Amino acid sequence: MKARLMKEILIGRRTLACRLVSAMLALGIVGAGGTVNAADAAAAATPAKVTLSPETLAKGSELFVKNCIMCHDRGMEHPGTAALTYLYGKDKGALEDRDNLTPDFVRFFVRHGRGLMPGFRTGELNDAELKVLAEYLSAGPHPAVPAK
Amino acid sequence: MDAVLPPGIKREQFASLVADLQKVVGREFVFTDTQWELPAYNDAYLTTPAELHQPSAAVAPANVEELQRVLEVARHYKAPLWTTSTGKNFAYGGPAPRKAGYIVLDLKRMNRILEVNEKHGYAVVEPGVSYMDLYRHLQKIGSKLWVDCAAPGWGGVLPNMTEHGVGYTPYGDHVTMQCGMEVMLADGTLVQTGMGALPGSQTSHLYKYGFGPSMDGLFTQSNFGVVTKVGMWLMPEPPGYRPYMITFEKESDLHAITEVLRPLKVNMLIPAVAMTVEMLWEAAVQVTRRDYYTGKGPIPDSVRKKMRSDLKIGAWNFYGALYGPPPMMDNTWEVIRDAFASIPGAKFYFDEDRAKDDVAWQYRKKLGAGIPNMTEYNVMNWIPNGAHIDFSPISPVTGVDATKQYELIRDRCNKAGFDYCGEFAVGWRDMHHIFCLTFDRNDAKEKARANKLFGDLVDAAAAAGYGEYRTHLDFMDRIAGTYNWNDSALLRMHEKVKDAVDPSGILSPGKMGIWPKSMRKGRA
Numbered sequence: 151m152k153a154r155l156m157k158e159i160l161i162g163r164r165t166l167a168c169r170l171v172s173a174m175l176a177l178g179i180v181g182a183g184g185t186v187n188a189a190d191a192a193a194a195a196t197p198a199k200v201t202l203s204p205e206t207l208a209k210g211s212e213l214f215v216k217n218c219i220m221c222h223d224r225g226m227e228h229p230g231t232a233a234l235t236y237l238y239g240k241d242k243g244a245l246e247d248r249d250n251l252t253p254d255f256v257r258f259f260v261r262h263g264r265g266l267m268p269g270f271r272t273g274e275l276n277d278a279e280l281k282v283l284a285e286y287l288s289a290g291p292h293p294a295v296p297a298k
Numbered sequence: 299m300d301a302v303l304p305p306g307i308k309r310e311q312f313a314s315l316v317a318d319l320q321k322v323v324g325r326e327f328v329f330t331d332t333q334w335e336l337p338a339y340n341d342a343y344l345t346t347p348a349e350l351h352q353p354s355a356a357v358a359p360a361n362v363e364e365l366q367r368v369l370e371v372a373r374h375y376k377a378p379l380w381t382t383s384t385g386k387n388f389a390y391g392g393p394a395p396r397k398a399g400y401i402v403l404d405l406k407r408m409n410r411i412l413e414v415n416e417k418h419g420y421a422v423v424e425p426g427v428s429y430m431d432l433y434r435h436l437q438k439i440g441s442k443l444w445v446d447c448a449a450p451g452w453g454g455v456l457p458n459m460t461e462h463g464v465g466y467t468p469y470g471d472h473v474t475m476q477c478g479m480e481v482m483l484a485d486g487t488l489v490q491t492g493m494g495a496l497p498g499s500q501t502s503h504l505y506k507y508g509f510g511p512s513m514d515g516l517f518t519q520s521n522f523g524v525v526t527k528v529g530m531w532l533m534p535e536p537p538g539y540r541p542y543m544i545t546f547e548k549e550s551d552l553h554a555i556t557e558v559l560r561p562l563k564v565n566m567l568i569p570a571v572a573m574t575v576e577m578l579w580e581a582a583v584q585v586t587r588r589d590y591y592t593g594k595g596p597i598p599d600s601v602r603k604k605m606r607s608d609l610k611i612g613a614w615n616f617y618g619a620l621y622g623p624p625p626m627m628d629n630t631w632e633v634i635r636d637a638f639a640s641i642p643g644a645k646f647y648f649d650e651d652r653a654k655d656d657v658a659w660q661y662r663k664k665l666g667a668g669i670p671n672m673t674e675y676n677v678m679n680w681i682p683n684g685a686h687i688d689f690s691p692i693s694p695v696t697g698v699d700a701t702k703q704y705e706l707i708r709d710r711c712n713k714a715g716f717d718y719c720g721e722f723a724v725g726w727r728d729m730h731h732i733f734c735l736t737f738d739r740n741d742a743k744e745k746a747r748a749n750k751l752f753g754d755l756v757d758a759a760a761a762a763g764y765g766e767y768r769t770h771l772d773f774m775d776r777i778a779g780t781y782n783w784n785d786s787a788l789l790r791m792h793e794k795v796k797d798a799v800d801p802s803g804i805l806s807p808g809k810m811g812i813w814p815k816s817m818r819k820g821r822a
């Protein structure tokens with residue numbers, strides 16, 4: 151039960167079919183150096199969707215543009231989007247198009263990284279900022295940002 | 299992961315050290331949590347166990363005053379710090395310290411763009427300013443100055459320069475374009491080098507050499523101080539920019555390409571760093587290995603051929619760009635085209651000849667105009683959980699050297715079961731050969747093999763008279779050891795300077811193989 155819940159939260163129901171990631175999770179090989187296991191992230195998960203204030207959305211979008219968009223913008227020239235497309239399939243690669251991200255899932259990956267994505271240091275993206283960013287992504291999908 | 303302590307410091311001492319750091323920067327900017335805070339201060343692309351580079355803490359001062367007090371605390375406890383700025387030194391160690399237990403000195407919060415001088419073409423930045431930050435700022439203020447960025451746009455203007463990093467516009471040799479530096483010594487003294495030492499100087503960022511010995515070089519790739527500010531010359535947007543690509547059919551064309559290229563570079567017809575890129579690099583940024591081959595070991599030639607025709611790339615792919623007024627570009631192009639046309643099978647491409655979704659072309663086109671992006675990280679998508687370290691020896695710009703280097707690396711690489719993925723970057727008179735050694739970061743055996751291969755390459759290159767321009771944390775001592783002429787006179791001089799400017803040995807011990815006296819075990 152716990153393992154199933156963990157998978158659903160970490161991978162998102164719609165992409166559960168992705169065997170590669172499931173296998174990685176089962177083997178406990180997510181995260182830089184494997185210092186926090188996936189269950190820790192899942193234990194604190196809050197999957198319920200909340201409606202965010204316009205200020206939080208704007209701040210979240212700004213943080214996404216500053217820290218993430220260079221790898222996660224739409225288009226295969228962005229390594230994050232390319233990697234997630236290889237994992238989940240065509241048109242499923244861009245984070246802002248996702249409707250199945252949760253704050254704890256995002257927080258886990260931002261602090262620990264996975265594959266070629268290194269974790270983000272608290273010194274560059276603090277916990278308060280990460281909270282807003284994670285809420286923003288969990289409130290997706292978001293329409294394309296025009297200028298970057 | 300268990301908590302570690304700084305070398306030579308006991309648990310109680312560490313607690314009071316952390317408390318003292320908190321007094322300086324505030325509680326929220328000292329990081330000690332091993333679950334959530336410290337993992338990102340390690341290197342995501344290690345070939346060695348993560349324990350070897352796990353920091354005990356990280357501290358992030360907001361300004362030079364706080365930095366000064368952080369150094370005071372470190373001196374008091376004789377605690378080793380490891381300086382990082384934007385902290386994206388991936389392929390060479392990321393933000394991770396040389397040894398476990400160091401405290402990472404994270405300067406990312408010092409991220410002000412202090413000046414943009416449109417008239418004279420320069421910017422003055424603090425350590426935490428990324429290429430992306432500077433680019434966006436210039437766009438915002440409507441500046442007509444270009445950034446020159448390394449391939450990863452999240453890297454830092456200041457720390458990439460101090461690492462002798464390279465970009466892809468005519469201003470790509472970053473150390474050459476640096477003018478004016480502020481540096482804090484281990485004792486807390488703030489120094490302005492060059493013209494900046496004159497109070498009220500008007501030329502701190504216009505004339506590099508100042509009066510007396512030029513000190514700036516002492517603080518690049520070094521642990522003699524903490525650089526807190528630099529001036530960087532920025533290129534004014536040229537009246538025209540026309541990037542081009544030339545593909546070559548045969549692996550053995552590398553010799554001829556390099557011979558044709560040398561006079562073009564020396565005579566400055568190709569103003570930016572000239573890139574000869576091997577086909578696998580081109581492929582890796584846009585397709586994956588399993589798209590083409592699921593067997594073990596290096597990709598066979600028949601498959602490589604198929605990739606070349608699918609992606610419209612050559613065995614070698616040359617990237618350059620014309621800059622200037624159109625008539626000048628037209629004239630220069632004739633010379634370049636005629637020179638390369640002497641190589642049978644050469645094909646020439648401009649922007650209109652490459653597809654809009656040609657990932658490799660599009661990012662090179664951006665880099666040539668200093669538009670920061672992250673596309674090159676795609677090379678690691680070649681395999682699942684890909685990570686890489688760079689092996690980067692320097693050689694003369696000759697066909698013989700290029701081929702010798704290529705074969706030296708390719709053969710050892712294939713023997714060790716890895717794909718060769720590399721490029722040659724020609725600067726003023728030198729050639730950087732960048733070999734991107736990609737491995738699965740979740741496969742301990744493969745990592746150990748990559749580590750062994752890298753060490754063998756260091757030795758083989760040194761035996762052939764080639765030295766590296768930069769390296770990963772794990773190979774700093776080994777490579778410093780190859781620069782050993784006259785009984786390691788250079789290293790011994792570095793150590794003398796280190797002991798003089800940082801007697802407590804607090805700044806990045808072991809950086810580039812330079813250790814303070816207290817940590818030079820087994821060496822005089």
Ligand SMILES: Cc1cc2nc3c(=O)[nH]c(=O)nc-3n(C[C@H](O)[C@H](O)[C@H](O)COP(=O)(O)OP(=O)(O)OC[C@H]3O[C@@H](n4cnc5c(N)ncnc54)[C@H](O)[C@@H]3O)c2cc1C
Binds near residue numbers: 393452455674
């Ligand atoms: C796919 C890929 C492509 C790459 N392409 C390029 C490229 O085109 N060109 C290139 O140059 N590199 C390249 N790199 C290497 C590297 O990622 C970049 O050089 C990057 O800019 C370095 O990280 P940074 O700028 O964030 O520096 P940081 O990580 O902040 O610092 C790097 C090092 O500089 C020293 N340092 C930092 N701050 C200071 C300071 N204030 N005072 C004194 N010393 C300091 C420290 O020893 C530190 O470890 C590439 C890497 C990858 C993975």
